Amino acid sequence: MATSKLQTADPGPLDVLVAGAGYVGLAAAVSLKQARPSLNITIVDAAPAGVWQRDGRASAIAAAASRMxxxxxxxxxxxxxxxAITEMIITDSRTADPVRPVFLSFGGEVEAGEPFAHMVANKDLNGALRARAAKLGIDMIEGMAVEGLEPGGAFATVHLADGATLRTRLVVAADGVRSKLRDMAGIKTVHWEYGQSGIVCTVAHERPHDGRAEEHFLPAGPFATLPLKPDEKGRNRSSIVWVERTEDAEKLVNGDDLVFETELEQRFGLQLGGIRVDNKPRAWPLGLTLARAFVAPRVALAGDAAHGIHPIAGQGLNLGFKDVAALAEVIVEADRLGQDFGAMNVLERYQQWRRFDTVQMGVTTDVLNRLFSNDIAPLRAVRDIGLGLVERMPRLKDFFIRQASGLSRSTPRLLRGEAI
Incomplete structure (x- = not known):
């Protein structure tokens, strides 16, 4: 992607500047450029070039996101x-329990031949989006932070760390949960910490997983095993998302490898044979962050800049793609009508579309985490009865599958696989 022309000469006003080259920022730029090739779009990313290739994590891509x-x-x-995730099972137990009864299970298809989700390596997702952005002619400035933002009348002025200044009709802030652009735009957040951290790593195991994902609700937090494609050597692999109290998580990832693998094996079990940690485990502190507004003059928030939620439902990435699809639809329709898509009356349409759904998901994950991340006997009884009832009600299970797949009634066109 071109980077030099924007740093050595005034390119004139941009139509859209996207801050952040994660999957949300890239998808936003690609969605807009594909629908409106005439738009002048640039991505600015603070991370050094090539950092994304070292991301060893994987993400669950819901059916709606794969359609998009x-x-x-x-x-x-x-x-x-x-x-493909072909089956999902949920248990509720204690770490030392020898048997973990299955309280809830889901089949893996929303339509015949269409799994409700796939597991995809982050670097593969990012690489494919970068290749598409380059093909569409989207410019990128890498290793360059945004240092200042001045919302104006018809344009916002963006100041970069190297002293360059850009003017743009719209800034899409997709720069993560600690978004600097959000702060610069004066948007406040609601935030609290859970006292938990999410440990992420990849595990190799002897027997195939057959596409089955598992989530075990344990007193310290959920422990999820998510199926991955075999590697180039043909080894069976799964991605682990393991929530522990922050103090314990830090000790586990920074301590002795044997202790880590012993604790992991106790939670993972031996149903897939012997296991081995395939990469260096890392831990991220978990909290709930909700922006009080998704838009400001000439600015729209998307992805983690707008919302950071607990991973208990695995919906963080898919919420980000919903933001992208809704924002792109609003902007493209406004541009076709000759409207100023960076104006507040247009951006409010995006906010109205996405904010309630996002707050609802944030509250839902917060309640689920508080309900399941404990060992209180009455709560355990209530939640297990609830899981058992859902298991015995096919229509309710189908509803939850469609919700998990991202195919709700308010789904934007891109997430239905339709052009905008």
Whole structure:
């Protein structure tokens, strides 16, 4: 992607400046450029070039998100490395329990032949979106932080760390849960910490997982095993998302490898044979962050800049893609009508579309975490009865599958696989 022309000469006003080159920022730029090729779009990313290639994490891509990626022309490149989730089981137990009864299980299809989710390596997702952005002619400035923002009348002025100044009709802030652009725009947040951290790593195991994902609700937090494609050596692998109290999580990832693997094995079990940690485990502190507004003059928040939620439902990435699809639809429709898509009356449409759904998901994950991350006997009885009732009600299970797949009634067109 070109970077020099924007740093050595005044390119004139931009239509859209996207801050952040994660999957949300890239998808936002690609969605807009594909629908409106005439738009002048630039991505600015603070991370040094190539950092994304060292991301060893994987993400669950819901069916709606895969439809969107297909419409954007990147799913074909991702699919060979993607692992379909064919089954999901949920248990509620204690760490030392020898048997973990299955309280709830889901089949893995929303439509015939269409799994409700796939597991995709973050670097594969990011790489495919970057390739598509380059093909569409989207410029990128890497290793460059945004240091200042001045919302104006028809344009916002953005100041970069190297002294360059850019003017743009709209800034899309997709720069993460600690978004600097959000602060610069004067948008406040609601935030609290959970006292938990999410440990992430990849595990190799002897027997195949057959596409089954598992989530075990344990007193300290959920422990999820998510199926991955075999690696280039043919080894069976799963991604681990393991929530522990922050103090314990730090000790585990920074302590002795044997202790870590012993604790991991106690939670993972031996149903897939012997296991081995395949990469260096890392831990991230968990909290709830909700922006009080999703828009400000000439600014729209998307992805983690707008909302950071608990991973208990695995919906963080898919919420970000919902933001992208809704924002792109609003902007493209406004541009076709000759409206100023950076004006507040247009951006309010995006906020109205996405804010309630996001707050609802944030509250839901917060309640689920508080309900399941404990060992209080009365709560355990209530939640297990609830899981058992859902298991015995096919229509309710189908509803939850469609919700998990991202195919709700307010789904934007891109997430239905339709052009905007």
């Amino acid at each position: 990626l297909d419409r954007l022309g990147v799913w074909e490149a991702i699919l060979p490395q993607a692992q």
